[in-house]
Amino acid sequence: MPVAKKAFALCALGALSTAAIAPVVAQTTLNGAGATFPAPIYQKWFSDLAGKKGPQVNYQAVGSGAGIRQFQAGTVDFGATDDPIDPAEAAKVSKGVLQIPMVGGSIAVAYNKPGCDLKLTQKQVAGIFLGNIKDWKELQCAPGPISVAHRSDGSGTTYAFTNALSDWSAEFKKELGTGKTVQWPVGVGGKGNDGVASVLQNTVGSIGYVNQSFVKGALKAAAIQNKSGQFTKPTAASGAAGLAGIRLNSNLAGEATNPHGAGAYPLVTLTWVLAYKSGNGDKTDDLQKAFNFMLSKASQAQADDLGYVPLPASIQAKSLAAVKQVGK
Secondary structure, three states, X not given: OOHHHHHHHHHHHHHHXXXXXXXXHHXXXXXXXXXXXXXXXXXXXXXXXXXXXXXXXXXXXXXXXXXXXXXXXXXXXXXXXXXXXXXXXXXXXOOOEEEEEEEEEXXXXXXXXXXXXXXXXXXXXXXXXXXXXXEHHHHOOOXXXXXXXXXXXXXXXXXXXXXXXXXXXXXXXXXXXXXXXXXXXXXXXXOHHHHHHHHHHOOOOEEEEEEHHHOOOOOEEOEEEOOOOOEEOOOHHHHHHHHOOOOOXXXXXXXXXXXXXXXXXXOEEEEEEEEEXXXXXXXXXXXXXXXXXXXXXXXXXXXXHHOOEOOOHHHHHHHHHHHOOOOX
């Protein structure tokens, strides 16, 4: 081949190679890990974000406990948890921690018992998971043994659930207490909200706790008596009434173990993203873009349809302010 043609061919090949790899080089991938509770809505948001040519986000729903550990180890760009990070855990993160509420949700007491319209007092909820209530006839349903399902992994959902039950029942507080993991006296464990939901779907006569978005198919959500004496099911309206009782501290952590507002569902929680305050380098702008997208009015408006509760405006404003602090 003549030298001139060979040089042209090499230049053309180089141009084609550059064109082929340019999109890959220009594309940022963010890695996050943590809570299974918000996984369905996070996956929807991240898919929408990618469709709008935003940063690609790879989110692994491994549970709040594992997410915090990966965040502490610096193996992810952000973590996610349903249990606010403990100050002692945060102190181990040299780059600093920003705890950002992303969306709200209700924890459903889900059950698989055809023909049963379940209404539970707070004492009954505690009694079921303590193993004191063993037969469905004690709950005014057709008789049969109750099979309990709970989380087997470290879980912010478990923390929020046991925190509420510890407030509702002195016996529960004494016997089990509050934690990401507790020594359940009865039941079968499932990993993640999806694992518990799978146990429930496959076991007639079972009952457990999952995010509202996992209540589908054979599962129903029990109506739980709130502090005002009303029996409420987890819905966008009852969840919003419950979240209205949450007051955030300086670290944007907050909880409402027994909200008393009219129509409030009593098992509600926020879920948080954990971001590094500094040391994000070239990924800083993309992290801010992703978090702002999640907190946008359009994204929050999807919460109801996906089984979640949009952030109250006052909390949303504080979250947006925190995103601005994500630094290089």
